Amino acid sequence: MKVLVLLGLAALACLASSQCNCKTMKWATCDGTPCSCFLLTGTDNFKQSLNCQKLIPKCFLMQAEMNRARKGEDTRTIGGKPVESAFVDNDGIYDPVCERDGKFKAKQCNNTEECWCVNSxxxxxxxxxxxxxxxxxELEKFAPKVGSQTLNMTNIKIYYVDEKPPTFTMKNLSGGIIAVIVVVVLAVVIGLLALVRTHQH
Structure with missing residues (x-):
């Protein structure tokens, strides 16, 4: 009889622990009563607590992804196979610094001496x-406006809005652009000289 009671208690404990999970983040670790979930982030494996009743902020997701990539663990997959290009953007993947609420800090450095500004x-x-x-x-909170009047909306869904345009310069590309222009001008000049020469004969 004692064995049955112990088995019953073990089954209840397993059932309770299986119900403690994060439906919005598959990489979260959850435990305790009441159930609490966290992500391991950063090089020091900081336990970032999560609210699994809401979508997980992108900044936390990127931190978790970088943490898993450093450990050689699965990150994003297609058909069960990791795809390296899945998390590479124009600058490559970086380990972001997040505010406590999951927003990106305005200045990102990827643990280097070289930094840049990011949008929301x-x-x-x-x-x-x-x-x-x-x-x-600091990052500005998005508030839709028409002229100078702020719009009052309910149930608005915004996937990505950036009020200010990027402020990139072409200083890193100027050498390449000049080289292309020189080659094109030389090709045109040589073509014109060849054309003039053939008409003279």
Whole structure:
């Protein structure tokens, strides 16, 4: 009889622990009563607590993904197989610094001396610069406006909106552009010279 009672208690404990999971984040670790979930982030495996009743902020997701990639664990998959290009953007994957509420900090450095400013989606919006000289203002909360009047909306769904355009410069591309222009001009000049020469004969 004692064995049956112990088996019953063990089954209830297993059932209770299986109900403690995060439906919005498959990489979360959950335990305790009441159930609490967290993600391991950063190089020091910081336990970032999560609210699994809401969508997980992108910044936390990127941190968790970088943490898993550092450990050689599965990150994003297609058909069960990891796809490296799945998490690479124009600048490559980076380990973001997040606010406590999951928003991106305006200045990101990826644990290096070179930093850049990001928008609310964590996308680079300025040229990269020295950690000590680059100045990024705080991220602004999105408020839809028409002219100077703020719109009052209910049930609005915004997937990505960036009020300010990126402030990239072409200084890193100027050498390549000049080379292309020189080659095109030389090709045109040589073509014209060849054309003139053939008409003279």
């Amino acid at each position: 989606a964590g996308v680079r919006r300025t040229d990269k610069g020295d950690k000590n000289t680059i100045n990024c203002t």
